[in-house]
Amino acid sequence: MAIHSKDFRTLRLDGVQRDFGAFNALKGISLTIARGEFVALLGPSGCGKSTALNCVAGLLPLTGGTISLDDTRIDTLSPEDRGFGMVFQNYALFPHMSVARNVGFGLAMRNEPRAQIAEKVAEALRLVRLEGQADKLPGQLSGGQQQRVAIARAIVVAPPLVMMDEPLSNLDAKLRLEMRAEIRRIHAHLGSATIYVTHDQDEALSLADRIVVMRQGEVRQVGTPEDLYTRPATVDVAEFMGFRNMLPATMAGAGSGTRARVTVDGAACEGTPVGPLAPGAVTLAIRPEDLRPQDDGPLAARVDQVEYRGRAFFGIATTPGGTALHFRAPSRVAPGTALRFGADPDRILIYGGAA
Amino acid sequence: MTGAALPRRPGLRERLARRGLDGTTLLVLPAALAILALFVFPFIEGLVLSFLPKQGGPLANYAKFFGDPYLWKTIPTTLGIAIPATLANIALSVPVALRVRRMKRQRLLTTILVIPITLGTVLVAEGLLNYLGPQGWLNRTLMALHLIDRPVRLVHNYWGVLWSLVIAGFPFTFLLTLSYVSGIDPNLERAAATLGAGPRARFRTVLLPLMASGLAITFCLSFVQAFAVYPSAVLVGAPAGSTRVISIAAFQAAYETYDDSLASSIAMIMAAIQLVIVVLVLAGRSLFYRGPAGGGKG
Amino acid sequence: MTQSRTSILDRIWILAVWTFVGFFILNLAAIVGAVAVNSVATRWLGTWLPKAYTWHWYADAWSEFQLGNILTVTFEVVGAVVLLSGLLGVPAAYALSRRDFPGKKAVMLLFLLPLLVPPMTIGIPLATVLYRLGLGGTIWGVILANLVPSLPFVILITIPFIDQIDQRVEQAARVFGANTLRLFTHVLVPLLTPGILAALLLVLVRTIAMFELTFLTSGPTSQTLVVALYYAVSAAGVRAGQSVDAMAMIYMVTTLVWLVIALRFVNPTQIVGRQAAARD
Ligand SMILES: Nc1ncnc2c1ncn2[C@@H]1O[C@H](COP(=O)(O)OP(=O)(O)OP(=O)(O)O)[C@@H](O)[C@H]1O
Numbered sequence: 046m047a048i049h050s051k052d053f054r055t056l057r058l059d060g061v062q063r064d065f066g067a068f069n070a071l072k073g074i075s076l077t078i079a080r081g082e083f084v085a086l087l088g089p090s091g092c093g094k095s096t097a098l099n100c101v102a103g104l105l106p107l108t109g110g111t112i113s114l115d116d117t118r119i120d121t122l123s124p125e126d127r128g129f130g131m132v133f134q135n136y137a138l139f140p141h142m143s144v145a146r147n148v149g150f151g152l153a154m155r156n157e158p159r160a161q162i163a164e165k166v167a168e169a170l171r172l173v174r175l176e177g178q179a180d181k182l183p184g185q186l187s188g189g190q191q192q193r194v195a196i197a198r199a200i201v202v203a204p205p206l207v208m209m210d211e212p213l214s215n216l217d218a219k220l221r222l223e224m225r226a227e228i229r230r231i232h233a234h235l236g237s238a239t240i241y242v243t244h245d246q247d248e249a250l251s252l253a254d255r256i257v258v259m260r261q262g263e264v265r266q267v268g269t270p271e272d273l274y275t276r277p278a279t280v281d282v283a284e285f286m287g288f289r290n291m292l293p294a295t296m297a298g299a300g301s302g303t304r305a306r307v308t309v310d311g312a313a314c315e316g317t318p319v320g321p322l323a324p325g326a327v328t329l330a331i332r333p334e335d336l337r338p339q340d341d342g343p344l345a346a347r348v349d350q351v352e353y354r355g356r357a358f359f360g361i362a363t364t365p366g367g368t369a370l371h372f373r374a375p376s377r378v379a380p381g382t383a384l385r386f387g388a389d390p391d392r393i394l395i396y397g398g399a400a
Numbered sequence: 401m402t403g404a405a406l407p408r409r410p411g412l413r414e415r416l417a418r419r420g421l422d423g424t425t426l427l428v429l430p431a432a433l434a435i436l437a438l439f440v441f442p443f444i445e446g447l448v449l450s451f452l453p454k455q456g457g458p459l460a461n462y463a464k465f466f467g468d469p470y471l472w473k474t475i476p477t478t479l480g481i482a483i484p485a486t487l488a489n490i491a492l493s494v495p496v497a498l499r500v501r502r503m504k505r506q507r508l509l510t511t512i513l514v515i516p517i518t519l520g521t522v523l524v525a526e527g528l529l530n531y532l533g534p535q536g537w538l539n540r541t542l543m544a545l546h547l548i549d550r551p552v553r554l555v556h557n558y559w560g561v562l563w564s565l566v567i568a569g570f571p572f573t574f575l576l577t578l579s580y581v582s583g584i585d586p587n588l589e590r591a592a593a594t595l596g597a598g599p600r601a602r603f604r605t606v607l608l609p610l611m612a613s614g615l616a617i618t619f620c621l622s623f624v625q626a627f628a629v630y631p632s633a634v635l636v637g638a639p640a641g642s643t644r645v646i647s648i649a650a651f652q653a654a655y656e657t658y659d660d661s662l663a664s665s666i667a668m669i670m671a672a673i674q675l676v677i678v679v680l681v682l683a684g685r686s687l688f689y690r691g692p693a694g695g696g697k698g
Numbered sequence: 699m700t701q702s703r704t705s706i707l708d709r710i711w712i713l714a715v716w717t718f719v720g721f722f723i724l725n726l727a728a729i730v731g732a733v734a735v736n737s738v739a740t741r742w743l744g745t746w747l748p749k750a751y752t753w754h755w756y757a758d759a760w761s762e763f764q765l766g767n768i769l770t771v772t773f774e775v776v777g778a779v780v781l782l783s784g785l786l787g788v789p790a791a792y793a794l795s796r797r798d799f800p801g802k803k804a805v806m807l808l809f810l811l812p813l814l815v816p817p818m819t820i821g822i823p824l825a826t827v828l829y830r831l832g833l834g835g836t837i838w839g840v841i842l843a844n845l846v847p848s849l850p851f852v853i854l855i856t857i858p859f860i861d862q863i864d865q866r867v868e869q870a871a872r873v874f875g876a877n878t879l880r881l882f883t884h885v886l887v888p889l890l891t892p893g894i895l896a897a898l899l900l901v902l903v904r905t906i907a908m909f910e911l912t913f914l915t916s917g918p919t920s921q922t923l924v925v926a927l928y929y930a931v932s933a934a935g936v937r938a939g940q941s942v943d944a945m946a947m948i949y950m951v952t953t954l955v956w957l958v959i960a961l962r963f964v965n966p967t968q969i970v971g972r973q974a975a976a977r978d
């Protein structure tokens with residue numbers, strides 16, 4: 046029973062598990078994806094992103110849990126019966142077929158008439174801007190072109206769900222930015238759901254409607270890019286999202302409004318709590334770009350090194366207690382200078398527990 | 401040439417080096433000379449000798465070979481053994497290789513299979529004589545199972561040679577096929593699956609086209625081995641009858657009638673037949689895709 | 699691929715494949731086992747297994763077939779072939795891996811051909827030439843004949859190993875003043891040891907088992923083990939079958955010991971040849 050309908054409302058993963066021997070690569074992933082949504086799976090290398098994708102595609106059997114499309118369970122279907130589209134990390138283009146035959150492969154497998162295949166292939170190639178390359182073999186294309194063939198091949202069958210596994214990881218920086226825009230445009234054009242695997246947070250932030258952060262086979266947080274960027278749910282996620290300063294601190298009491306007061310390195314400061322906080326040890330998370338030299342800042346430190354990164358200077362300083370601070374400065378600071386640092390209390394996140 | 405004022409012409413050494421000919425390149429010479437002396441020269445000598453028969457005109461040996469059924473019939477006999485053996489080996493190797501490719505621990509199986517190749521045809525023949533003989537384990541087993549009531553003759557005939565070529569040839573063919581099949585990126589098959597291709601369609605559209613060129617080469621190498629079969633044709637075959645292969649004719653000419661010239665002619669005929677088959681198969685191969693069997697960059 | 703749901707047909711197919719493999723290995727074991735059992739049987743006629751066992755056929759075979767001499771010849775031949783093909787083959791492989799010169803394709807073809815032509819075809823004209831030169835039937839004739847497949851084999855196996863070595867390592871050595879000889883002894887040979895070892899072990903195993911060329915070029919004093927075995931088997935009836943099988947066992951052990959050593963360094967598929975090299 047092949048599912049070729051484009052109309053589904055939700056794809057649901059329920060406690061999906063996958064073990065490799067004694068190793069749990071996925072420890073019960075639950076996730077719901079709506080039609081038309083662009084979801085990014087984000088996480089460090091080895092966290093199980095590809096495994097999750099392969100489970101949805103049917104390339105790996107589950108060891109627990111279910112996957113369903115609306116109310117139909119699909120996790121027992123073989124990949125060829127699911128009717129999803131997939132862009133493989135290394136493209137996996139058929140080296141012995143021309144670009145046109147690669148793109149038309151899925152249609153041929155669905156026994157569509159030749160004329161119709163030719164028409165749809167031409168349309169798909171136009172969509173990925175590869176008109177005129179139809180007769181080449183994949184080996185004769187550049188990396189970016191191969192990438193686009195892989196996308197065309199996945200979308201030409203108008204799948205309800207397109208999956209992409211780090212599709213841009215092999216491309217150079219400029220091409221990567223261009224392709225990002227193309228992928229977004231194609232997603233909008235098709236109106237299907239997309240699951241996009243990446244370990245590049247910029248990519249996830251700029252592309253996705255929703256980001257799923259994974260770590261060690263678990264989902265740690267699901268949210269919009271803004272949520273994730275400004276309010277990571279846990280210290281782990283915060284670290285992964287670029288909060289490089291993780292400072293040990295102690296709760297001192299309530300602050301103004303929803304804020305809390307803490308002592309860090311003997312000085313008092315205010316921050317925004319994430320989740321309920323108990324008295325005792327807490328952790329402050331601050332992005333380097335939010336931590337700046339301020340005459341009345343709470344943190345005293347001596348500058349170790351400073352480097353110029355385009356529009357601003359970034360540097361590292363050490364507090365008397367030995368904690369390293371990553372900060373941003375508007376102008377060059379000489380190493381050895383003693384400075385005070387501070388940040389907007391809205392940009393200081395407080396998490397319960399020691400770092 | 402003469403004037404010191406002219407821009408200096410690069411020396412011979414320099415000019416050669418630019419074309420890739422320098423001291424390092426010369427390292428290839430000793431080996432090349434050895435092969436020229438031990439392979440090319442004897443081959444040419446043999447070719448010339450084959451046109452210098454003991455008696456008669458230059459083509460007398462060839463006329464004799466093709467005029468004497470006792471001699472020329474060795475060609476159909478040899479092909480009748482070599483082609484079925486090679487095809488059987490390939491037909492058995494492909495499904496096994498496709499299965500084994502997915503195994504993580506292939507090493508044990510490949511090690512077991514490399515043993516008959518290493519032992520060679522002489523030992524396999526001796527083993528077959530014991531095992532397939534009238535009192536051998538196979539006949540005993542078949543009788544114990546009441547499949548036969550009297551020992552069947554399994555050696556000293558056509559089938560004996562065919563078995564020996566399968567026992568020694570299947571592992572060879574299998575290991576070659578496995579090395580080709582393992583070169584095919586497993587993601588290609590996965591990609592085909594996500595696009596709706598079932599197992600049979602994947603085999604037909606992805607695996608077979610990518611394997612075809614490797615299988616052609618495997619066929620040539622296996623065929624060449626089977627075509628020159630000698631020890632098993634003598635030991636487990638009927639060397640005077642149904643398995644009188646062309647190597648036997650060549651050997652008899654050289655070492656029993658001491659007619660070097662005729663023996664060389666037969667060797668040249670063998671080489672020509674092999675060449676024809678190899679060229680035919682490789683020409684067929686050019687109809688297929690021949691590039692790397694990977695799925696993309698990286 | 700279809701792990702989620704294997705159909706009955708698929709299962710039958712998989713079962714059939716594995717049954718065949720099992721059947722093949724069983725027969726293989728029986729073939730080797732029959733030789734082994736017979737070599738220690740006092741008499742073995744009309745029963746599943748012999749009635750009594752003895753080792754004395756080994757002593758018989760040793761003296762009857764003069765195995766001492768034959769083993770000496772075998773190892774002299776094999777040793778010389780391994781040494782010569784290493785000395786000639788490794789430098790040639792180096793040149794072929796590192797340099798692009800006019801006619802390189804032709805040279806590669808020259809080294810490929812001896813592997814594509816079966817030994818019986820080249821053996822007859824080669825034996826004729828060797829006999830004319832007075833080398834026929836001598837141990838030198840046998841060694842030279844065995845170089846025909848061994849030398850190209852070493853070259854084709856070693857080329858990919860050399861390809862893998864970063865050329866910058868060599869350039870660095872040159873910059874620090876190493877000449878070609880020193881480059882070889884101090885840099886390349888140590889780096890290449892695994893590759894050379896693999897190639898030479900493979901040649902060793904193949905030479906012990908190389909029947910046709912040795913058969914055609916050897917004389918009474920230059921037989922190797924495999925040729926002596928052939929004569930013993932083809933003259934069956936003259937001597938007790940057990941003593942022939944005892945000899946076969948000695949041959950088998952000699953070969954398999956080296957195979958086991960070789961397999962520590964190489965992959966079984968390499969014994970049939972390095973395909974990357976032979977592919978085009
Ligand atoms: N076939 C396998 N056998 C055993 N362990 C495996 C297998 N495949 C994956 N793993 C393990 O499962 C974990 C998750 O792997 P996965 O490929 O999903 O990571 P990933 O998040 O895609 O990483 P990357 O960003 O590097 O691609 C890893 O720790 C990996 O070692």
Ligand SMILES: [Mg+2]
Pocket residue numbers: 094095096210
């Ligand atoms: Mg991955």
